[in-house]
Amino acid sequence: MSNEPPAILAEGLTLAYGPQRGIFDFSISLTQGITALAGNNGAGKTTLLECLSGLRSPQTGDVRICGRDPQKDRSHVTQILGASLQDVTPYPTAKPGELLKFLASLYSHPLAPDSLLEQFSVPATTVIKTLSAGQVQRLKCAMALIGNPRVVLLDEPTAGLDPGARSDLYSILRNSAADGVVMIVATHLTEDIDALADRAIVLAQGHLVADIQKSDIGTAEQLVFRARRDLPLEQLLNALPTESMARSLSNDRYLVRTGEGIDSSIIATVASWCAQHGTEATEISIGRNTLSYEVLRNLNMSDQSIPHD
Amino acid sequence: MISRNALRQGAWEFKLNVKNGEQFLLLVIIPIAIFLTLTQTAIIGGSKWDVAGALSVSITVSVLAAGFTSLAIATAFERRSGTLVTMGVTPISRVELVIGKTLSTVYLAAISALILGLVAVALGWRPTASTMLVPVILLLGIASVTGLAFLLAGTMRAEAVLALANGIFVIAMIFGGIIFQYPGFVGTVVNMFPPAALFNCMSHVLGSMPPDSPPLIVSIGVLLAWSVIGTLAAAKFFKWR
Numbered sequence A: 001m002s003n004e005p006p007a008i009l010a011e012g013l014t015l016a017y018g019p020q021r022g023i024f025d026f027s028i029s030l031t032q033g034i035t036a037l038a039g040n041n042g043a044g045k046t047t048l049l050e051c052l053s054g055l056r057s058p059q060t061g062d063v064r065i066c067g068r069d070p071q072k073d074r075s076h077v078t079q080i081l082g083a084s085l086q087d088v089t090p091y092p093t094a095k096p097g098e099l100l101k102f103l104a105s106l107y108s109h110p111l112a113p114d115s116l117l118e119q120f121s122v123p124a125t126t127v128i129k130t131l132s133a134g135q136v137q138r139l140k141c142a143m144a145l146i147g148n149p150r151v152v153l154l155d156e157p158t159a160g161l162d163p164g165a166r167s168d169l170y171s172i173l174r175n176s177a178a179d180g181v182v183m184i185v186a187t188h189l190t191e192d193i194d195a196l197a198d199r200a201i202v203l204a205q206g207h208l209v210a211d212i213q214k215s216d217i218g219t220a221e222q223l224v225f226r227a228r229r230d231l232p233l234e235q236l237l238n239a240l241p242t243e244s245m246a247r248s249l250s251n252d253r254y255l256v257r258t259g260e261g262i263d264s265s266i267i268a269t270v271a272s273w274c275a276q277h278g279t280e281a282t283e284i285s286i287g288r289n290t291l292s293y294e295v296l297r298n299l300n301m302s303d304q305s306i307p308h309d
Numbered sequence B: 001m002i003s004r005n006a007l008r009q010g011a012w013e014f015k016l017n018v019k020n021g022e023q024f025l026l027l028v029i030i031p032i033a034i035f036l037t038l039t040q041t042a043i044i045g046g047s048k049w050d051v052a053g054a055l056s057v058s059i060t061v062s063v064l065a066a067g068f069t070s071l072a073i074a075t076a077f078e079r080r081s082g083t084l085v086t087m088g089v090t091p092i093s094r095v096e097l098v099i100g101k102t103l104s105t106v107y108l109a110a111i112s113a114l115i116l117g118l119v120a121v122a123l124g125w126r127p128t129a130s131t132m133l134v135p136v137i138l139l140l141g142i143a144s145v146t147g148l149a150f151l152l153a154g155t156m157r158a159e160a161v162l163a164l165a166n167g168i169f170v171i172a173m174i175f176g177g178i179i180f181q182y183p184g185f186v187g188t189v190v191n192m193f194p195p196a197a198l199f200n201c202m203s204h205v206l207g208s209m210p211p212d213s214p215p216l217i218v219s220i221g222v223l224l225a226w227s228v229i230g231t232l233a234a235a236k237f238f239k240w241r
Helices: A045-052 A074-080 A096-104 A113-119 A133-145 A163-178 A190-196 A233-239 A264-276 A291-299 B004-018 B021-040 B051-081 B083-087 B094-122 B129-153 B158-175 B184-190 B194-206 B216-237
Strands: A008-018 A021-030 A034-039 A060-065 A081-084 A151-155 A182-186 A199-204 A207-213 A221-226 A245-248 A253-257 A282-288
Touching (some): A008 A045, A021 A045, A034 A045, A034 A291, A045 A060, A045 A182, A113 A133, A199 A291, A207 A291, A233 A245, B004 B051, B021 B051, B051 B083, B051 B094, B051 B129, B051 B194, B129 B158, B129 B194, B129 B216, B194 B216
Antiparallel strands (some): A221 A253, A221 A282, A245 A253
């Protein structure tokens, strides 16, 4: 078991379109679970997925899918790899049922097309070009899974999905991961990261800037509130228990973490600190640290999307 | 040897094509309309055509429609929709995808030729020994234009391919040496292109050779040359997205 190669291995991968476009010296090894691939637009997420799936040749570096080169050993890798690409509407004049049956015929051990369509709530006999964006998105995910793959790469699979469909998709993908499928899911949505991923890798201008395991992040409670900008945090820290952390976020928000959780005395301390500076703490929320928060922190993005329980 | 995946792709493409009403019009209705117009009226050329001559024209038109116009347009729109890239992550290789698409055009052209042949028989035409060579000429004709179809589809925007492929089809029908023959230097030049070369080959094997038409071997050489040129150009310039 320990001799089994990683499901996805990239070493020193570079594919540059310009000084800040593409991916640069990217390395990763994934053996299990769902990994979120996060980054701003143009960060290199799609380029990375296309390199991993064998659609693009890196200028330097190596890719291995379960120990095999996706380009040199394409016939083997395509049998164990499923991928859903962005901005694609496959065979617009076909019907989902017939398309999945055709695709299933190309694989050695495919899943049943009908049950997959049912699972993804995609009508089998509607022409693809007349499906809604969400239905096309779900069909693409079904196409990625039809070959019963060991490795799945999904590029923005929840784009265009309503909350109910997104939740259903999470459930299907989590079940696949529980069955041993290793996935990379490129996403912009913090909700996707927290609902799906055990791990997150963050790209910025083509460089890997963070590789975060869910198990490694603390789950201590944190307090977020809005108050006037540029208040002196040193005074607040002095008033909080030792080992506390306080910092300002964007949009006039502040974050407080303590080693002992957030209780009424902490809220009172914050309120008092604000009052001392002639302002008021509003929009107070208490939550726990999340993978998406760590991703956003690494991306140095707005905290507006940070979810709080 | 054609791989199983290429055969599956060919069958899949064929299935999509036959369900498409425009394809049916292009591949069956238009060639039959041309065939009936030529044999039953004196609109073109001042007198009714003999059945074998009209059959040569209409089979040539159906091969150009299937192997060039229809293939170029379908491939260009699949390229735009991302279908071709999507297939790049399945067990179908790019070569198998191209072979599958070409097979689909062979099936379509063969069915169209069969229907036209049956209509011709109904009008009194009877096949001869050389008719057995029609499938070979059909394959050569398709090979001579599919590379050019892929070249067009793989290098231009889908809308441009739609306009250009239809435009070339109409120009080939009218000025391509199929319906109207050209004497002298103009005729020699026109005969160096696939539409006229295919028509000349088809006329030879169906026994309706027009006067001043080049020897069969020359027209076969022209089709082979365009097959090589088109395939090499498509292989070099085709972009999958």
